[in-house]
Every structure is written in C-alpha cells, then in structure tokens.
Amino acid sequence: MSSHPMTSRPLYFIILSFLFTFFPSCGGSSIALAQAEPIDIATTQMIPDSEQVVVEPVTSLIAADHKYDDGGMIDLSWVPSIDDQLVASRVIGYKVYRIEDEGEPEMISELAPGSNTYNDQSVERGKLYSYFVSTLSINAETPSVRTAPIEPQREWLNYELLNVLIMALVLGGAVIYFIETARRGKKLFVRKIAGLEAVDEAIGRATEMGRPILFIPGILDMDDVQTLAALTILGRVARIIADYDTKIFMPVSRSLVMTAGRETIKASYQAAGRPDAYSDDMVTYITDEQFGYVAAVDGIMVREKPATCFLLGAFFAESLILAETGNSVGAIQIAGTARPAQLPFFIAACDFTLIGEELFAASAYLSGEPKQMGSLKGQDVGKAIAMAAILIGILTVTIGDAWNVEWIQNITTGLVDVFSTR
Amino acid sequence: MEHFALWLGGFLTLGIFSFLYKDNPWYKLTEAIYVGISAGYFVVVYFWDNFYSKFWVGVFPHKRLNEAGELVAGVEPDYWLIIGGVLGLLMLMRLLPKVGWISRWPLAFIVGATAGLWLINYFASFVMVQIQNTVTPLFGADYNASLFVIVGNIVVAVGTFTGLIYFFFSKEHKGAFGSAARVGIFFLMITFGASFGYTVMSRMSLLIGRIDFLFGDWLGMIR
Amino acid sequence: MSTKAKEILALALIFAFSLIFYIGKVLGWGAVRFSTTVSLIVILLVALSLLWILILTIRGHLVERRIVFLYVGIAVALPLFMTLSQRIAISPEVEAVYNTLEGLPEGSKVLVSFDYDPPSAPELQPMAEAFLYYCFEHDLKVIMMGLWPQGPMQANMAIEKVLSDEKIKSKNLKYGEDYVNLGFQAGYEFVIQRMGSDFRSMFPTDYRGTPYEQIPLVKNVKNFSNIDYCFNLSSGFPGTREWVQIAVDRYGVTLGAGNTAVQAPQMYPFMRAGQLVGLLGGMVGAAEFEFLTKWIGKGTKFMISQSFAHVIVIAFIIIGNVAFFRSERKTGLKR
Numbered sequence: 001m002s003s004h005p006m007t008s009r010p011l012y013f014i015i016l017s018f019l020f021t022f023f024p025s026c027g028g029s030s031i032a033l034a035q036a037e038p039i040d041i042a043t044t045q046m047i048p049d050s051e052q053v054v055v056e057p058v059t060s061l062i063a064a065d066h067k068y069d070d071g072g073m074i075d076l077s078w079v080p081s082i083d084d085q086l087v088a089s090r091v092i093g094y095k096v097y098r099i100e101d102e103g104e105p106e107m108i109s110e111l112a113p114g115s116n117t118y119n120d121q122s123v124e125r126g127k128l129y130s131y132f133v134s135t136l137s138i139n140a141e142t143p144s145v146r147t148a149p150i151e152p153q154r155e156w157l158n159y160e161l162l163n164v165l166i167m168a169l170v171l172g173g174a175v176i177y178f179i180e181t182a183r184r185g186k187k188l189f190v191r192k193i194a195g196l197e198a199v200d201e202a203i204g205r206a207t208e209m210g211r212p213i214l215f216i217p218g219i220l221d222m223d224d225v226q227t228l229a230a231l232t233i234l235g236r237v238a239r240i241i242a243d244y245d246t247k248i249f250m251p252v253s254r255s256l257v258m259t260a261g262r263e264t265i266k267a268s269y270q271a272a273g274r275p276d277a278y279s280d281d282m283v284t285y286i287t288d289e290q291f292g293y294v295a296a297v298d299g300i301m302v303r304e305k306p307a308t309c310f311l312l313g314a315f316f317a318e319s320l321i322l323a324e325t326g327n328s329v330g331a332i333q334i335a336g337t338a339r340p341a342q343l344p345f346f347i348a349a350c351d352f353t354l355i356g357e358e359l360f361a362a363s364a365y366l367s368g369e370p371k372q373m374g375s376l377k378g379q380d381v382g383k384a385i386a387m388a389a390i391l392i393g394i395l396t397v398t399i400g401d402a403w404n405v406e407w408i409q410n411i412t413t414g415l416v417d418v419f420s421t422r
Numbered sequence: 423m424e425h426f427a428l429w430l431g432g433f434l435t436l437g438i439f440s441f442l443y444k445d446n447p448w449y450k451l452t453e454a455i456y457v458g459i460s461a462g463y464f465v466v467v468y469f470w471d472n473f474y475s476k477f478w479v480g481v482f483p484h485k486r487l488n489e490a491g492e493l494v495a496g497v498e499p500d501y502w503l504i505i506g507g508v509l510g511l512l513m514l515m516r517l518l519p520k521v522g523w524i525s526r527w528p529l530a531f532i533v534g535a536t537a538g539l540w541l542i543n544y545f546a547s548f549v550m551v552q553i554q555n556t557v558t559p560l561f562g563a564d565y566n567a568s569l570f571v572i573v574g575n576i577v578v579a580v581g582t583f584t585g586l587i588y589f590f591f592s593k594e595h596k597g598a599f600g601s602a603a604r605v606g607i608f609f610l611m612i613t614f615g616a617s618f619g620y621t622v623m624s625r626m627s628l629l630i631g632r633i634d635f636l637f638g639d640w641l642g643m644i645r
Numbered sequence: 646m647s648t649k650a651k652e653i654l655a656l657a658l659i660f661a662f663s664l665i666f667y668i669g670k671v672l673g674w675g676a677v678r679f680s681t682t683v684s685l686i687v688i689l690l691v692a693l694s695l696l697w698i699l700i701l702t703i704r705g706h707l708v709e710r711r712i713v714f715l716y717v718g719i720a721v722a723l724p725l726f727m728t729l730s731q732r733i734a735i736s737p738e739v740e741a742v743y744n745t746l747e748g749l750p751e752g753s754k755v756l757v758s759f760d761y762d763p764p765s766a767p768e769l770q771p772m773a774e775a776f777l778y779y780c781f782e783h784d785l786k787v788i789m790m791g792l793w794p795q796g797p798m799q800a801n802m803a804i805e806k807v808l809s810d811e812k813i814k815s816k817n818l819k820y821g822e823d824y825v826n827l828g829f830q831a832g833y834e835f836v837i838q839r840m841g842s843d844f845r846s847m848f849p850t851d852y853r854g855t856p857y858e859q860i861p862l863v864k865n866v867k868n869f870s871n872i873d874y875c876f877n878l879s880s881g882f883p884g885t886r887e888w889v890q891i892a893v894d895r896y897g898v899t900l901g902a903g904n905t906a907v908q909a910p911q912m913y914p915f916m917r918a919g920q921l922v923g924l925l926g927g928m929v930g931a932a933e934f935e936f937l938t939k940w941i942g943k944g945t946k947f948m949i950s951q952s953f954a955h956v957i958v959i960a961f962i963i964i965g966n967v968a969f970f971r972s973e974r975k976t977g978l979k980r
Contacts, residue, residue: 072842073870121870164546171545191594223532256529259516289460291764295438295453302445316881317764317907320625328710341907344618347611355610357589380592386553387586393557394579401559412557419554421546421894432663442714467794472831479849539838547890547920555918578917617910620927624768624906626721626954627928630947631767633722641663642670643677644725 053137055083055090058116063131063147071125071154076118078144081135084113095134095141096120101127102149123152163418167385174381179374188373190365195334195352199233202308202332203240211307212247213237216297216322217261218313218337219290221254226338229363230313231257231264236366237310238268242277250283251300253293258285294318298325311335311350312359315342323349336362389415432640435632477507556582581609677726684727691719695960702968713961720957724950731948738916739933742901742923743779745874751784753873754866758888759789759796765880765905766799771931771944772903773803773878777824778940781813786862787824788872790848792836792883797828797852807940821855825862828852834887841896842868869896880905885912889920903930
C-alpha cells in the first residue's frame with residue numbers, strides 16, 4: 001500500500017506547529033510604552049457651562065503595545081474618575097477616543113462606569129495612535145489628557161505559550177523517538193485489541209457462506225486520520241479476501257477515497273498473485289451527501305446481503321442506520337470510529353467495536369508500519385504525562401486545601417501553570 | 423406549484439419510510455432520486471461557493487461603480503489564490519494513473535497545513551485546558567462543597583484517570599492496571615449509554631419534524 | 646388475501662386518506678384535535694397494548710421489529726393531535742445562555758453562526774427563532790453567517806418567521822442596520838481563524854451581494870473584538886468545537902452554543918472549563934429557551950411528542966431485556 005504523506009517526516013509537523021504557534025509575525029522590536037502628555041483639550045461644550053454636571057477626568061492613562069501579538073492590539077489602562085469612586089457617583093460611563101496619525105478623534109468604544117482597561121484590537125502596524133478617555137456625566141464629557149503617539153509592534157515569539165511549545169516538543173520528540181526505534185527493527189509492544197481476531201473469522205465466514213463483504217471507510221475525506229486508519233485495515237482485509245477469492249463491495253462518499261481504496265485493493269490482489277481477479281467496480285463512488293450515501297448503502301446491504309460488514313472510519317448521524325440495516329440482513333459487523341457520539345450505536349448494534357483510539361491502534365497493529373507504531377507509543381507518553389499530572393494535581397490541591405501547606409499548594413499552582421494556555 | 427411540491431415531498435418522505443416495512447420499488451425510486459439530487463446539488467454548491475466565489479472572484483474581483491458612475495477602488499486581486507488553484511488542479515491528477523503520483527504533493531500540503539494548525543489548537547483547547555480544569559479540589563475550595571458536588575468531582579477525577587488507563591496501549595491490561603482499565607471501560611459504557619439516550623432524543627426530533635411536515639404542512643391536520 | 650393484495654390495499658388506503666385530508670385542507674377544514682378525554686383514552690389504550698406485548702414476550706412470543714416502528718410512529722404522531730401540554734423545567738446550561746444575553750446592553754453586536762442544514766432544523770431552528778426574537782425584542786444588533794452552505798438559508802427562514810411576529814414587526818427593523826446576513830463561506834475552521842483578524846476578508850459581500858463596507862451595521866466591525874457575544878448553532882463539523890478552539894481560546898470571544906442532542910454531551914467539558922458560557926441541547930434545550938424568551942415555537946409544541954417517544958423507547962428497552970434474559974434462561978447460556 002502506498003505510504004500516506006501524513007505519516008512521513010513527523011519533524012515537519014513539529015516545525016509547522018512551532019511556526020503557527022510562536023511566530024505571529026516575521027519582524028520584531030521592543031515593546032513601546034506611551035506616557036501621558038499634558039495636552040490641553042477643552043471639555044465638550046454641549047450645553048451652557050452653568051448647567052453642566054462636570055466630573056473629574058480619568059488619570060494615569062497609559063497606552064501600551066500588547067505583548068506577543070502581530071501588532072494588532074494596544075492595551076489601555078487608567079485610574080477611573082474620582083467621581084466614579086463615590087457612593088453617589090455622577091459618572092455614567094466612559095468613552096474611548098483614538099487619534100490615528102494625527103487625524104480627527106474617533107470614538108471607538110463606550111464603557112460602563114468602573115471600567116479601567118480597554119484593548120483596542122483594530123489597530124494596524126505602521127500607524128501612530130494616541131488615545132484619550134472621556135468621563136461621561138448625564139450632560140457632559142470630561143476628556144483626559146491625551147497619550148503620546150504609539151505604534152503597535154509585532155513580536156517574534158509568544159512567550160505566554162512557551163509551556164505549549166515545551167509540551168508539544170516533548171510529545172513530538174517521543175513520537176519521533178519511537179518511530180526511529182521501530183525503524184531500527186525493535187519490536188514495540190502494543191496490547192491485544194479485542195475485535196482484531198474477529199477480522200479473519202469474519203472474512204472466513206463470508207467465504208464459507210458465499211456472500212460478499214461490505215467495507216465502509218467512513219464518510220470523511222483522505223485528510224481525516226480515521227479514513228487513513230480504515231484504509232490501512234482495508235489493506236489487510238483485501239489481502240485476505242484476495243487469497244480466499246471473496247467478493248468485496250466498497251461504496252464510498254469521497255472521490256479521493258475511491259481512488260485510494262482502488263489502489264489499496266489492487267495492490268493486495270497483486271501481492272496475492274491474482275491481479276486479474278481485481279475489478280474497479282469493487283470500489284464505487286456514490287455521493288458526497290451524507291444521507292444520500294446512506295440510502296444507497298442501505299440498498300446495497302439489503303440487495304447484496306453481505307455476510308460481513310466493516311464499518312471503520314469517521315461516521316456521523318448515519319452510523320445507526322448503517323449498523324441496524326447490517327444487523328437486519330444478518331451480517332457480522334465489525335465497527336470502529338473515534339467519534340464518541342457514534343460509538344454507542346456501534347456498541348449496541350455491532351458484534352465487535354473498536355472504541356476511539358483502538359481504531360488507530362488496530363491500524364498500527366495490523367500494518368506494523370514503524371510510523372504508525374511509533375506514533376501510537378509516542379501518544380502513550382502523552383497519556384502517561386496527563387495521568388501523572390491529573391493524579392498529582394488532584395492530590396496536591398485536595399491535600400493542600402485541607403492542611404494549608406504552602407509547598408504543596410505551590411506544586412499545584414506550578415502544575416496548573418504548566419497546563420495553562422492563557 | 424405549491425401543491426405539486428407538497429405532494430412530491432409527501433411521496434418521497436413516505437417512500438423512504440416504506441423501507442421500514444421492506445425494500446421495495448418505491449424506496450428504490452426515492453433513494454435514486456435523493457442520491458442523484460444530492461450529488462448534483464453538491465456539484466453546483468461547490469462550484470459556486472468554492473471555485474467561483476473564492477477563487478475566481480478573488481483573482482478577478484468585480485469592479486464596482488459608485489452612485490456617480492465612477493469606478494470605486496475596490497478589492498485588490500489576491501494572486502496568492504492562484505497557488506491554491508494550481509494545487510487543486512494537481513490534486514485532480516489522481517484520476518490519471520500515469521501522473522497520479524503528482525496528487526500526493528497538494529495532499530501533503532493540505533494534510534501538513536491542517537495538522538500544523540490543528541496540532542496546537544487541539545492540544546491547547548482539548549488537552550491542556552481540560553487537564554488544567556480536571557485538577558480541582560475533590561471536596562471543593564476550603565472544603566465547603568455540597569455532597570452532590572463532591573461526588574461529581576470524584577466521578578470526574580476517577581472517570582478521567584481510569585479512562586486514560588483503558589486507552590494506554592503500552593501495557594497489558596493485567597493486575598491492578600487491568601482492574602483500573604475495567605473501571606475505565608465501565609465509565610465509558612455509562613457515558614455511551616447517556617450519549618445514546620441523548621441521541622435517541624435527537625433522532626426522535628428529526629422524526630417529529632417529518633411527521634409535522636406530513637400531518638401539518640401536507641395534510642393540514644395539525645396547526 | 647395474499648400479502649401482495651394486502652400491500653396494495655394498504656397503499657390505496659394511504660393514498661385515499663392523504664387525498665381526503667389534502668382536499669379538506671384546501672377547503673379549509675380545521676385542525677384535528679383530540680379532546681382531553683379522548684387523549685387520555687388513547688394514552689390508556691397504548692399503555693395497555695404495551696402491557697399486552699410485555700405479557701406476550703414473557704410467554705415467549707416475540708414481537709417483530711415492525712411493531713416497534715409502528716409504536717414509535719404512533720408515539721410521535723398522536724400527541725400532535727392531543728390537547729396536552731408539558732411543564733418545562735429550566736436547566737442551568739440554558740439559563741446561562743439567557744443570563745448572558747440579558748447582560749448585554751442595547752445596541753450590542755451579536756454574531757450568530759448557522760452551522761447546520763435542514764435535517765437538523767427540527768432541533769436547531771426553534772433555538773434560532775427564539776434567539777433572534779430575544780435579540781430583536783431587546784434591540785440587539787444581529788450579524789448572521791454560516792460555515793455550512795444551507796446555514797444562511799436557515800437564517801433567512803428564521804428571520805422571516807420572527808419578523809412576522811406583531812411585536813417585532815412594530816419595531817420596523819431595517820436590514821443592514823439592525824440585522825445582516827453575511828452568507829456562507831467555505832473553508833471550515835479556517836474561516837473562523839481569518840475572522841479573528843478581519844471579517845471583511847472572509848465576507849467581502851453579504852448574502853445579497855452588498856459590499857461589506859456599504860453595510861452600516863458591519864462596516865466598522867473589523868474582527869471579534871468588535872463583537873459582544875457569539876452564538877453558534879451547530880450539528881456537526883465545522884461547529885461548536887471549532888468555535889471553541891479558535892474563537893474562544895485564541896481570540897477570547899464570549900461564546901454560547903445550541904447543539905443537536907447528539908453533540909450536546911460532548912460540549913459539557915467545555916462548559917465545565919468555562920470555554921462555553923451556556924448550551925442549548927436538542928429540542929428540550931430549544932423548548933426551555935423558548936420558555937425563557939417567551940417565544941412559543943415548535944420546540945415547545947413538540948416536547949409532548951418527544952416525551953411520549955421516550956416512554957415508548959423505555960418500554961421497549963424493558964421488553965427487549967425481558968426477551969433477552971428469557972432467551973438466556975431458556976438456552977442456559979450466558980455471555
């Protein structure tokens with residue numbers, strides 16, 4: 001079977017993820033901070049002075065470039081008006097004004113009383129911005145002093161996500177390590193998966209009964225990893241049916257899956273020394289539309305009465321319809337999907353079900369391919385880390401709360417920070 | 423026309439329902455119509471919504487006139503889309519056996535870009551945030567949680583931990599590890615049962631929608 | 646009578662029944678309603694028949710699957726004719742969606758993403774209508790879009806329904822100023838990613854072809870920072886998971902969601918982690934939200950059918966288990 005691009009060169013994906021996460025930009029300079037300048041701006045004259053309810057302006061207005069972004073945000077902070085802090089406050093809100101490149105002031109936001117921060121996310125690099133905040137009373141506005149112009153900057157790295165990078169590198173490193181280990185010929189242990197022994201028996205049953213096998217690789221396209229896992233298992237199934245000369249039907253809902261399926265089965269027949277027994281009609285494209293595909297497959301099941309149905313891959317609402325119809329024609333059904341919503345139906349209606357990641361484990365187990373085996377083992381490292389973190393975290397946070405022990409609470413805080421993404 | 427549409431809708435709906443009795447020509451006809459229309463519909467939708475509106479309009483944007491009839495400085499052509507168009511064409515090479523290998527390159531691009539984008543998003547949103555939020559005090563902050571909350575916290579903690587053990591493939595499920603895995607599968611099955619119940623509700627809702635069409639919109643027996 | 650003759654007779658009866666009632670509809674016959682007494686008699690008859698099936702099962706006479714289909718059909722159809730109503734209890738997740746909406750001041754911009762198609766409409770369309778009704782009633786500005794091709798069409802249907810309400814009609818809402826439909830954009834979760842920096846790049850025109858910068862409601866909306874609340878109606882991929890992943894975790898959006906009942910259980914971890922502020926799950930979620938927003942639509946109307954169907958399913962689960970344990974005892978085999 002041809003190797004899939006997705007399973008080659010895992011290092012490329014580490015680099016890709018690094019780029020996507022940590023390089024919001026391709027330039028960089030230091031963070032700029034603007035200090036308030038004593039620029040005089042007159043109080044808004046909307047009604048006669050004598051009737052205005054004048055309130056104190058905000059103070060200590062600071063505009064700062066937002067850290068670790070692409071230069072698209074400026075953070076504003078200020079001390080609210082003294083009048084806003086009184087019990088009988090006369091302040092009804094604040095308005096944030098922005099001046100772009102020494103142009104006219106533009107009101108960009110209106111905030112509730114008590115507000116003391118604002119993130120302006122509609123700025124662009126290469127432009128200068130200054131701000132002032134007006135305090136609103138029922139009939140007047142009192143602007144603050146204006147900040148000095150500031151230009152938003154982009155940064156190379158987002159250090160706030162450093163923990164995500166480290167975790168990704170640890171996991172990615174584990175995957176690469178195990179792939180290389182498998183390539184060197186070392187046998188990697190994968191526990192027995194219930195349902196896999198049934199594959200050979202199920203195909204044998206179909207051969208004895210003289211009825212065909214139906215293989216459904218899910219309804220998603222080749223870019224979905226469940227479809228790839230299903231096609232890997234198809235390779236194994238096709239090899240056996242080529243030996244036994246059993247008929248197979250494989251209706252698909254994606255054109256690329258059709259061509260990949262045909263290649264897989266053709267290769268299996270060639271490997272079995274029976275290339276002339278292969279026919280393109282074994283794999284047929286139905287339609288992309290979900291329930292149109294299901295209606296057609298149901299019709300095939302009822303008319304062809306397969307002895308064995310393989311339902312492996314990504315399924316959605318059609319899962320129960322397919323499983324029930326297969327059950328009604330008396331087929332033995334082996335299902336597997338990583339979509340939790342569909343697993344209950346397969347478990348209820350099928351004879352054997354590969355639950356979630358067992359589908360990928362089965363694919364790795366059957367193919368024995370170093371990349372798949374290595375990926376599986378690498379993911380187990382991630383699971384081990386998750387289990388350890390949960391166990392240690394829950395114990396320390398529970399005990400730390402009970403006995404108020406600082407060092408235990410520090411462990412909890414550190415652990416939570418390791419997994420924090422904000 | 424409305425009468426025809428309603429009767430056609432009723433005919434096709436009952437045709438699909440007739441499969442519950444047994445396979446029959448009425449179902450076969452309805453199935454063929456559905457498959458054909460859905461295939462054709464998606465071809466049209468994908469052409470207009472993908473190829474035309476994203477690629478063609480992106481590379482050759484419409485010129486717009488303002489009220490005075492002057493050309494408005496509109497959207498600039500996005501020539502980066504041509505790269506995507508070329509990759510799309512290369513993908514179609516899969517249909518030609520001699521040059522089918524070319525299609526691996528755009529496929530590799532899609533798989534790689536998707537994996538790169540999803541890796542961090544998935545990892546951050548579905549793993550790290552969830553681990554962080556699973557680390558909660560079992561008996562509540564300052565030990566003042568109600569019994570209901572305590573039981574809930576214990577269930578979440580034990581269920582998450584043992585569920586992870588079940589999906590650990592590097593160790594045989596024997597001894598204490600095997601027992602923990604059995605607890606994990608127990609939690610999984612209860613979850614599947616609850617999910618099954620929710621899904622039954624969802625399927626019933628779809629059936630109710632169809633029955634509403636039959637008895638309401640078509641036959642006018644319900645309002 | 647042969648089976649074939651019976652089948653043809655059944656088809657003829659169905660056709661005659663349909664024709665009679667269709668002609669009646671055209672002539673203006675009223676709806677068929679069972680009085681409370683008749684409704685209770687029907688319920689009693691169905692219950693007694695189920696009991697009879699249970700007794701037959703215990704005796705070893707198993708019912709075939711078509712009887713189960715018939716009972717489910719009866720359970721769903723008959724309540725639509727009955728004059729019974731159901732009490733709606735409000736769950737915390739639904740209340741959270743409503744409370745977040747209540748906290749929005751007048752003029753707030755709400756982004757609604759219609760990520761579903763007609764098959765999921767029985768569950769999600771009532772949610773959409775109730776949500777839009779609340780927004781229009783409280784002068785919230787609504788920006789609609791879709792990551793599924795049929796999503797914007799569902800949005801238009803919901804808007805039409807809500808705008809036909811007398812209370813909303815009197816507000817004289819204007820397209821482009823009070824609400825706008827930006828249409829569908831292909832690209833799955835990449836669309837959400839791009840919207841994080843620039844809405845206009847994903848929606849150069851709205852559903853009607855009007856350029857983005859000419860629409861008063863959205864011309865100053867650059868990205869998510871200009872949106873006060875997001876609400877996602879989802880029945881699959883792309884959907885709420887992608888919105889959480891990108892809009893919430895990357896751009897800090899406040900997100901509520903309405904999901905089909907299939908997906909709803911998978912969203913609870915996001916609620917627990919605070920990534921979702923609230924969740925409407927399935928038709929029951931729609932009914933609860935309709936109760937809170939005081940828009941009585943199909944969600945509420947259909948709840949009684951939903952409940953009946955669930956009772957029938959529970960009854961047949963019990964009957965099925967009786968049959969299973971009886972057959973195990975008979976064969977002496979256990980799994």
